[in-house]
Amino acid sequence: MLRMVPLKLGRVYRCVKLLAVVALLVVLLMNTHSLLASFQKNELTDRRFVSLNKCPACFGTSWCRKFMNGQVSFEAWGRLRFLDVFNVKNVYFAQYGEPREGTRRVVLKRLGSNQELADIDQKICKRATGRARCDLIQGVYKTEFARLNGEVRLLTPEVVEGWSDLVHCPSQRLLDRVVRRYAETKDSGSFLLKNLKDTEKMQLLMTLAFNPEPLVLQSFPSDEGWPFAKYLGACGRVVAVNYVGEELWSFYNAPWEKRVDLARQLMDIAEQLTNNDFDFALYLLDVSFDNFAVGPRDGKVIVVDAENVLVADKRLIKQNRPENFDVWYESRFEECDKEACLSFSKEALCSRVTVDHNYYAVCQNLLSRYATWRGTTGGLLHDPPAHISRDGQLEALLDECTNPRKRYGRFQAAKELRDYLTQLGASSASLATAR
Numbered sequence: 001m002l003r004m005v006p007l008k009l010g011r012v013y014r015c016v017k018l019l020a021v022v023a024l025l026v027v028l029l030m031n032t033h034s035l036l037a038s039f040q041k042n043e044l045t046d047r048r049f050v051s052l053n054k055c056p057a058c059f060g061t062s063w064c065r066k067f068m069n070g071q072v073s074f075e076a077w078g079r080l081r082f083l084d085v086f087n088v089k090n091v092y093f094a095q096y097g098e099p100r101e102g103t104r105r106v107v108l109k110r111l112g113s114n115q116e117l118a119d120i121d122q123k124i125c126k127r128a129t130g131r132a133r134c135d136l137i138q139g140v141y142k143t144e145f146a147r148l149n150g151e152v153r154l155l156t157p158e159v160v161e162g163w164s165d166l167v168h169c170p171s172q173r174l175l176d177r178v179v180r181r182y183a184e185t186k187d188s189g190s191f192l193l194k195n196l197k198d199t200e201k202m203q204l205l206m207t208l209a210f211n212p213e214p215l216v217l218q219s220f221p222s223d224e225g226w227p228f229a230k231y232l233g234a235c236g237r238v239v240a241v242n243y244v245g246e247e248l249w250s251f252y253n254a255p256w257e258k259r260v261d262l263a264r265q266l267m268d269i270a271e272q273l274t275n276n277d278f279d280f281a282l283y284l285l286d287v288s289f290d291n292f293a294v295g296p297r298d299g300k301v302i303v304v305d306a307e308n309v310l311v312a313d314k315r316l317i318k319q320n321r322p323e324n325f326d327v328w329y330e331s332r333f334e335e336c337d338k339e340a341c342l343s344f345s346k347e348a349l350c351s352r353v354t355v356d357h358n359y360y361a362v363c364q365n366l367l368s369r370y371a372t373w374r375g376t377t378g379g380l381l382h383d384p385p386a387h388i389s390r391d392g393q394l395e396a397l398l399d400e401c402t403n404p405r406k407r408y409g410r411f412q413a414a415k416e417l418r419d420y421l422t423q424l425g426a427s428s429a430s431l432a433t434a435r
Helices: 004-030 032-038 064-068 081-086 114-129 136-140 172-180 198-210 213-219 256-274 314-320 346-351 357-367 386-391 393-402 409-434
Strands: 072-074 091-098 102-109 231-235 238-242 280-284 292-294 301-303 309-313
Touching: 064 231, 072 102, 114 136, 114 198, 172 198, 172 213, 172 309, 198 213, 213 231, 213 238, 256 280, 256 301, 256 357, 256 409, 280 357, 309 314, 309 346, 357 393, 357 409, 386 393, 393 409
Parallel strands: none
Antiparallel strands: 072 091, 091 102, 102 238, 231 238, 280 309, 292 301
């Protein structure tokens, strides 16, 4: 009797094993197409891969010829489709070749996860038909985007206000700038919306509504000194931007002198986006280590994710004079146990001339002891040399810039912090020269 038990258990085990194998085969047979697809290569010449088949519900077509001609090719890992599961942000590195310029590295971005892009399709369909699914191409022509076609002369604030962060509080001056610098048209340079083709208008409006990052890069280009990656072009729902360098996080444990230089540049970016000769304040609403990159040659810090940038027209604020428009606005510090937390009021950013938001965002999320990223705290300026720690000035300035103890303390602390970091950088350079 005792010998029968192991025998029965062995038979049961074999039966379960057989059933498991059969079940696996059934699953594989049912998903043969998906399985085979996962081992296929990503191809920029594939219209469906770049979502060119969804235009004009896309970001543009200016680089399609380069894609189709093979001038742009994925680097090794980008070609392997089964690795896309790890590429949540849909960001690819590629090589772009020009006969006269040679080959250079570029970044290809879908500007959203697969789910976020699917949500765009659903939103278009719901706007067009009230249903979550529809013929996308027909549907987009039944949305408010299409109603702006025809002989509409200008893109006006009343039409697009609140569509995205870029146009949360738009001015006519900003919208004219966006249309005039729109790079997905051959007839750029005019602020008249009616000068664009119908498909170009649809692309511009869809980009403005769902992910305005390409328009931020076009309207405030790196060629004019703005601290953003250079926009190159688009094909379908894939946009190409210039490769900047490694993300800022890669420098978290860099030598102290390097981190001081990067911190000073970050504060300079905060100042430039807040106060500039154009009287546009560009407020960074999403500030984290992976939204900045550092050039390998010049060491320059650049913003590489510009989706969540709110643009306020200071000239319009001064002209309209909303309540308390000339009262300095202080961002409110709030401790948070999550990564890259920020507290802000979009209404205040849109209605005040003097705002400390960018200083607050850089100090809290990147530089100070409150900065938390990938399970690490301490910020970019962690573990300063002993003589700087003893002095205490750096810690005091970072604390005041993050969580000010006195009224308007952050404004003064940000200015003093920039000066202090510049002095530290100069001292480091002098020591290096003396050696």
